[in-house]
Amino acid sequence: xxxxxxxxxxxxxxxxxxxxxxxxxxxxxxxxxxxxxxxxxxxxxxxxxxxxxxxxxxxxxxxxxxxxxxxxxxxxxxxxxxxxxxxxxxxxxxxxxxxxxxxxxxxxxxxxxxxxxxxxxxxxxxxxxxxxxxxxxxxxxxxxxxxxxxxxxxxxxxxxxxxxxxxxxxxxxxxxxxxxxxxxxxxxxxxxxxxxxxxxxxxxxxxxxxxxxxxxxxxxxxxxxxxxxxxxxxxxxxxxxxxxxxx
Amino acid sequence: xxxxxxxxxxxxxxxxxxxxxxxxxxxxxxxxxxxxxxxxxxxxxxxxxxxxxxxxxxxxxxxxxxxxxxxxxxxxxxxxxxxxxxxxxxxxxxxxxxxxxxxxxxxxxxxxxxxxxxxxxxxxxxxxxxxxxxxxxxxxxxxxxxxxxxxxxxxxxxxxxxxxxxxxxxxxxxxxxxxxxxxxxxxxxxxxxxxxxxxxxxxxxxxxxxxxxxxxxxxxxxxxxxxxxxxxxxxxxxxxxxxxxxxxxxxxxxxxxxxxxxxxxxxxxxxxxxxxxxxxxxx
Numbered sequence: 001x002x003x004x005x006x007x008x009x010x011x012x013x014x015x016x017x018x019x020x021x022x023x024x025x026x027x028x029x030x031x032x033x034x035x036x037x038x039x040x041x042x043x044x045x046x047x048x049x050x051x052x053x054x055x056x057x058x059x060x061x062x063x064x065x066x067x068x069x070x071x072x073x074x075x076x077x078x079x080x081x082x083x084x085x086x087x088x089x090x091x092x093x094x095x096x097x098x099x100x101x102x103x104x105x106x107x108x109x110x111x112x113x114x115x116x117x118x119x120x121x122x123x124x125x126x127x128x129x130x131x132x133x134x135x136x137x138x139x140x141x142x143x144x145x146x147x148x149x150x151x152x153x154x155x156x157x158x159x160x161x162x163x164x165x166x167x168x169x170x171x172x173x174x175x176x177x178x179x180x181x182x183x184x185x186x187x188x189x190x191x192x193x194x195x196x197x198x199x200x201x202x203x204x205x206x207x208x209x210x211x212x213x214x215x216x217x218x219x220x221x222x223x224x225x226x227x228x229x230x231x232x233x234x235x236x237x238x239x240x241x242x243x244x245x246x247x
Numbered sequence: 248x249x250x251x252x253x254x255x256x257x258x259x260x261x262x263x264x265x266x267x268x269x270x271x272x273x274x275x276x277x278x279x280x281x282x283x284x285x286x287x288x289x290x291x292x293x294x295x296x297x298x299x300x301x302x303x304x305x306x307x308x309x310x311x312x313x314x315x316x317x318x319x320x321x322x323x324x325x326x327x328x329x330x331x332x333x334x335x336x337x338x339x340x341x342x343x344x345x346x347x348x349x350x351x352x353x354x355x356x357x358x359x360x361x362x363x364x365x366x367x368x369x370x371x372x373x374x375x376x377x378x379x380x381x382x383x384x385x386x387x388x389x390x391x392x393x394x395x396x397x398x399x400x401x402x403x404x405x406x407x408x409x410x411x412x413x414x415x416x417x418x419x420x421x422x423x424x425x426x427x428x429x430x431x432x433x434x435x436x437x438x439x440x441x442x443x444x445x446x447x448x449x450x451x452x453x454x455x456x457x458x459x460x461x462x463x464x465x466x467x468x469x470x471x472x473x474x475x476x477x478x479x480x481x482x483x484x485x486x487x488x489x490x491x492x493x494x495x496x497x498x499x500x501x502x503x504x505x506x507x508x509x510x511x512x513x514x515x516x517x518x519x520x521x522x523x524x525x526x527x528x529x530x
Contacts, residue, residue, distance in 0.1 A: 032488070032528075037466055037506065037528075038464065038465065038466030038467075038469075039466075039486070039487060039488065039526050040483075040485045040487030040488070041487050041488045041489075042484055042485060042487050042488065042489045043487070043488045043489045046489050088530075089530070090530055091530065140530070141530050142529060142530045161367055161403075161404055163366055163367050163368070164363070164364035164366060164367070165364060165366075176530075179511065179529040179530070180529060180530050181511075181513075181527050181528065181529050181530075182488050182527060182528060182529075182530060183488065183489075183490055183527045185530070186490065187421065187490075190328050194328075198345075199344075199345070200345060200363060201344075201363070204345075204361075204363040204364065206403055207361065207362075207363070207365070207427060207435050208361055208436070210402055210403070210405055210407055210425075210427045210435070210436070211359060211361065211425060211427055211436045211437070211438035212438075213422070213425070213438065213440050214421070215420060215421070216398060216400030216402070216407060216409070218527075220400075220401075220402055221402050221403055222402065222403050223403045227367065
C-alpha cells in the first residue's frame with residue numbers, strides 16, 4: 001500500500017533542482033578605488049580573495065569576478081546557476097521601476113565610479129527560475145542584512161533562524177544591517193571564513209565573527225537559515241572534524 | 248593575500264622546540280577524556296606555556312551533564328592574521344564536532360573562548376542583566392574586567408557586551424574585552440584583544456593643524472564633520488582602507504566626514520607628523 005503511494009507522490013512532485021557545486025565571488029573594485037575616490041582601496045581584492053580561498057577549501061569550484069568585468073549581465077549570468085555566492089559592493093533598497101516600488105540588491109562595478117547599474121532581487125529570481133536555493137550567500141554590502149531585504153527570498157532562503165541541533169534547510173545567508181564600514185567587514189569576514197575553514201557550522205562561524213573586534217557602531221551582521229549548516233559543496237565531502245583546520 | 252596574513256599552523260620548529268624544552272611541569276589534569284597523543288607534544292605545549300587546561304574552563308562553563316563524552320583535541324600553535332601566535336585548545340563532542348575552543352598567548356594569557364551550539368532565543372534579559380552576566384562570566388574564569396562603562400549591542404540574535412581599551416584616555420579601536428551572549432545571557436564567547444602600540448610621538452599636533460592637513464587630502468566635494476578625535480589606529484596597507492594588523496597601533500587624529508555622494512568616511516592622520524595612515528568608509 002505504502003509503495004504505490006510513495007511512487008505516485010514521487011511522480012506527481014516536480015523534480016527537485018540539484019544544488020550546484022559552483023560558487024561565484026563578485027567584488028566591486030572601481031567605485032572604491034582611485035581615481036573614483038581620493039584614496040587607495042585594497043579591501044575589495046582582499047575580501048574577494050579570502051572568500052574564494054575559503055569556498056575552495058570547502059570544495060566549491062569558484063569563479064571570481066573582481067573589477068569592471070563585474071557588470072550587470074555578467075553578475076546575473078554568474079548568479080543564475082550557482083550554489084554559493086559572495087558579493088562585495090554597495091547595497092541598498094533600490095527603486096524597482098518595473099514593480100513601481102523599492103527592492104533590494106547591489107551595485108555592480110562595470111567601471112563606474114558612482115551610480116553604477118544595480119542587480120535587484122526580481123532580476124535574480126528571474127535568472128534562477130528553477131534553481132535550488134543557495135547553500136551559502138554572503139552579501140557583503142550595506143543594508144542587505146535588514147528584514148526589509150528582498151535578497152534572501154530571491155536566493156530561496158527563508159528569513160528564519162534554525163537553532164543549533166534542529167533540522168532545517170541546507171541554506172545560510174549572511175548580510176549587514178544599516179551602513180557597513182569596510183574595516184569592520186574585513187575583520188568580521190576574516191574570522192567568519194577562518195571558522196568555516198576549520199569545519200565549524202555556519203552559525204558557529206557567525207558567532208566567531210562577533211568576537212572579531214569590529215565596532216558595533218560600524219557593523220551590524222545578521223544571518224538567516226540553518227545554524228548547523230556546514231556549507232561544503234554538494235559534490236565534496238565535508239571536512240572531517242578534527243581534520244585540517246587551516247588550509 | 249600575502250601568506251603572512253593567513254592563519255596557519257605554525258611551522259616554526261624553533262618555537263615548538265623551545266616550548267617543548269621548557270615543558271618540565273608535566274601535563275595539566277584532564278577531567279574529560281584526553282585524546283590520544285602518543286607524542287605528548289600538545290600536552291607539553293600546554294604545560295610549557297602555562298596554559299590553563301580547556302577541561303578546567305569547560306568545567307566552569309558547561310553543565311555537568313554536557314561534559315560527558317567530550318574529548319580534548321591536541322593543542323596546536325596557530326598564527327592569527329595579525330601575526331600573533333596563539334595556542335589553541337579544542338573540546339570535541341562524540342561526533343568530533345567542536346563545542347569549545349580556547350586560545351591563549353604563548354605566555355599563558357587567555358585571549359579567546361568560543362562556544363558552539365549555544366541555543367538561539369530564550370527569555371530576553373535587560374541590558375543591565377546582560378552586563379551583570381558578562382561580568383560573572385569573566386569573573387568565573389578569573390579574567391580581568393574591562394574598564395569604564397560597557398557598550399551593549401545586538402547582532403544576529405546575539406548580544407555583545409564590550410569594554411573598549413583606552414590608553415591614557417585615548418581609545419584603541421578594535422581592542423578591549425568583548426563578551427558575546429545569547430539574549431538570555433548564556434555565554435557564546437569572550438575575546439580579549441590588546442595590540443602593541445607604537446611609541447607616542449614626542450609632540451602631538453593640534454586638532455586645528457590636523458584639520459587643515461585633512462582638508463587638503465579629502466577628495467573634491469567631500470566634507471569633514473564634527474571634532475577630530477585621537478585614537479590608536481592600525482596603519483593601513485598603502486595608506487588605504489585595509490588595516491595592517493601586524494603593525495603596532497599608531498596615535499592618529501581621526502576625522503569623520505562624507506564623500507560627495509553622501510557616503511560616510513573616516514580619515515586617519517598620524518598625530519605627530521600628520522602623515523596619512525589610512526581611511527575607512529561605508530558600503
